[in-house]
Amino acid sequence: MLHVGSARTALTAFDVDLADLDSYLDRFEDPQRWPVLPVPIGTGTLYLIVGNLPDDVGINWVLDENAKAAVLQADAQPTGPGLPWSVLPAAPPPNC
Structure with missing residues (x-):
């Protein structure tokens, strides 16, 4: 879109x-305002940061400490980069 x-x-x-x-x-x-989209992960939050500068585009992500703990608990033996599907919400939070 x-x-x-x-x-x-x-x-x-x-x-x-x-x-x-x-x-x-x-x-x-x-470019003066990078969108940040919060996503609930367990009791924590994943922040999706959208880069919109001409030479710096893409989406970066950052986990707060509670979200990191939820990911480690769900994926005790990580097999690569990324997040396990089980920690992502099945539907958008009600305030979206």
């Missing part, structure tokens, strides 16, 4: 008004 037109049905599928989307994208792409 970030680039309007990439998915013709996105506005309908997510029940989004194009005017609202334009306003959101203006804020989302502002």
